[in-house]
Amino acid sequence: MRLNASRADFLTGSPEDLDARKPFPFAGASLAGIVAPKNPIEAALSRQIRAALDSQPSTLNFPPVQDSSSPESNQHPGWKELWLKEDWWAVWIGLALVLVAYFLFLSHSSIDWIAVAPKKWSTLDQMGADFSGKIPRYLAQLGMFLVVFTFAGAILGHKPKAFIPSFLLVYVLSLAINIAGAWDKASLYTLEPPLLALLLGLIISNVIGLPRWMDAGFRVEFYVKTGIVLLGAGLPFSLILWAGPIAILQASVVSIGTFLTIFFVGRKLGLERTLCATLGAGGAVCGVSASIAVAGAVRARKEHPPIAITLVVLYAIVLVFSLPLVSRALKLPTGIGGAWIGTSEFADAAGLAAAQSYGGLASPATGIAGTADQAINAYTLIKVVGRDIWIGIWAFVLSVISITMWEKSATGRKADAAQIWWRFPKFVVGFLLASLIITFAIRGYGLADYTKLVKPSLTAPLIALRTWAFTFCFLSIGLTTRVRELATSGVKPFWAFTAGAVVNLLLGYVLSVHVFGQHWSTLGH
Amino acid sequence: MSSANTGPHSGTDPRSGEIEIRCDSPAQKRCCGRCTHFRNDPATIEAAFPGLTAMSSGSASVRSHDGLCLRHEVYLSFHDICDDFQIA
Numbered sequence: 001m002r003l004n005a006s007r008a009d010f011l012t013g014s015p016e017d018l019d020a021r022k023p024f025p026f027a028g029a030s031l032a033g034i035v036a037p038k039n040p041i042e043a044a045l046s047r048q049i050r051a052a053l054d055s056q057p058s059t060l061n062f063p064p065v066q067d068s069s070s071p072e073s074n075q076h077p078g079w080k081e082l083w084l085k086e087d088w089w090a091v092w093i094g095l096a097l098v099l100v101a102y103f104l105f106l107s108h109s110s111i112d113w114i115a116v117a118p119k120k121w122s123t124l125d126q127m128g129a130d131f132s133g134k135i136p137r138y139l140a141q142l143g144m145f146l147v148v149f150t151f152a153g154a155i156l157g158h159k160p161k162a163f164i165p166s167f168l169l170v171y172v173l174s175l176a177i178n179i180a181g182a183w184d185k186a187s188l189y190t191l192e193p194p195l196l197a198l199l200l201g202l203i204i205s206n207v208i209g210l211p212r213w214m215d216a217g218f219r220v221e222f223y224v225k226t227g228i229v230l231l232g233a234g235l236p237f238s239l240i241l242w243a244g245p246i247a248i249l250q251a252s253v254v255s256i257g258t259f260l261t262i263f264f265v266g267r268k269l270g271l272e273r274t275l276c277a278t279l280g281a282g283g284a285v286c287g288v289s290a291s292i293a294v295a296g297a298v299r300a301r302k303e304h305p306p307i308a309i310t311l312v313v314l315y316a317i318v319l320v321f322s323l324p325l326v327s328r329a330l331k332l333p334t335g336i337g338g339a340w341i342g343t344s345e346f347a348d349a350a351g352l353a354a355a356q357s358y359g360g361l362a363s364p365a366t367g368i369a370g371t372a373d374q375a376i377n378a379y380t381l382i383k384v385v386g387r388d389i390w391i392g393i394w395a396f397v398l399s400v401i402s403i404t405m406w407e408k409s410a411t412g413r414k415a416d417a418a419q420i421w422w423r424f425p426k427f428v429v430g431f432l433l434a435s436l437i438i439t440f441a442i443r444g445y446g447l448a449d450y451t452k453l454v455k456p457s458l459t460a461p462l463i464a465l466r467t468w469a470f471t472f473c474f475l476s477i478g479l480t481t482r483v484r485e486l487a488t489s490g491v492k493p494f495w496a497f498t499a500g501a502v503v504n505l506l507l508g509y510v511l512s513v514h515v516f517g518q519h520w521s522t523l524g525h
Numbered sequence: 526m527s528s529a530n531t532g533p534h535s536g537t538d539p540r541s542g543e544i545e546i547r548c549d550s551p552a553q554k555r556c557c558g559r560c561t562h563f564r565n566d567p568a569t570i571e572a573a574f575p576g577l578t579a580m581s582s583g584s585a586s587v588r589s590h591d592g593l594c595l596r597h598e599v600y601l602s603f604h605d606i607c608d609d610f611q612i613a
Contacts, residue, residue, distance in 0.1 A: 218578070
């Protein structure tokens, strides 16, 4: 196989591009020098990442492509994606829960019994009594999640005999995290459940270690997408229509600024255009998902997506801890903090952890104005409505540029406009439908009736289930982030991405706080 | 560069004797997604890209049906095409 020769024919790029293969700059350097730890949790995380990175070999660690599969196992485009893509399963599961909750509400019942969650507690006695009284409900809830997720997972290709024990671990740990997070002094010790879940997962996967087969149940994307569909049930459709245009405007300014910065700094440093585009999309749109979408659209080398993944994952984990801390230090209202996190955090799941943590800090004691919902809603509007849904258009535009400008010599290539739909993050469809269903369900209720009748029976249980889905997700991020296994990124990609991150953070701050601050701080009022 | 119409796997449909291997687009007779060198099942992609599952997934819609070309070692669209096409 004339692999190297054909690659040289096939790809455009200069020999200097291979400079991307220098060791990851964090290795042997101080992560604290890049983002200084502000609290013990962040410090512990920094030490953990630094220790792992220090031990990395100075060579590339891209795994060879496992050719144990065959062309017959390839997935083909078409409507089979309705059951072959996680996005659609998140839509089916999320909407089914919303509809069941709505029909039970209409018949004067509720899913409240199975949407059980720990109550706030002050003493261990209170915690123990609450837990023991709810054991049957927790078991029923576990059974429901297990049946639904195992069924969907089996169709997506995850064997039940691996998925079930793995999900049992996820549920038990999530229960412990949610109980710890229900302690009334948890926020004083930075024990918000999202950050606690992430940290616990990171420690387990990087210090203790788990067998690889257990990854079957650590499905970050599956859980976060299901949670986002359920989140739609807590967001009135009128609010999406009212705040959506500002979210799109703000996100577009930052996305374009970030992408161009990464792309042109990368080019200036001598990186390949396809790598610059892959990195730029990761920083500008929706993190790892955007990187792989654009990598496919521009025909990137197989080494390029792992470089982008490494940078997005490590930056996302640093920001998930530091953005809430900086927002807290600046005493930003929760709506503004959520908008900034939505603009500047790279990955959906990590950003949700940060936004949910920051929302949980709202109280007179902390001096942070607003509500927990404002942080989540502002985050979701910016991230999902403002950034995620445009990934297909980014990929299409970049594929046109790739074909017409970067690889003119490649014969037969055509940009496929249909990818705008095929790459569309379909869970957004579920998010919008859930919002429409609940907006329809609560029409005609005044504030008093909503608070007394609708909220406890309909929306609060759905919010509780959403919180569970997000906890599964945050824990799974930690459990699947094995720092030693991440690809070595190289010095130049690191600096290109860092330049974009700086622009992203600054622009995001200015727009969230100074330009649209009033809009985000009063979101939903 | 070899032509798609030569060699043992010429891209010829054995049933019709013509290159009639279609992707989902009627205008496209050959594409990487139908090539013997192409792999796009989620498990293969997740194994090839370390860290992918930490914040995304091989089964995500945004990935569409992109896959790896084992011949050229690139990650590309199902609908892409090159002169080294060999029918799967």
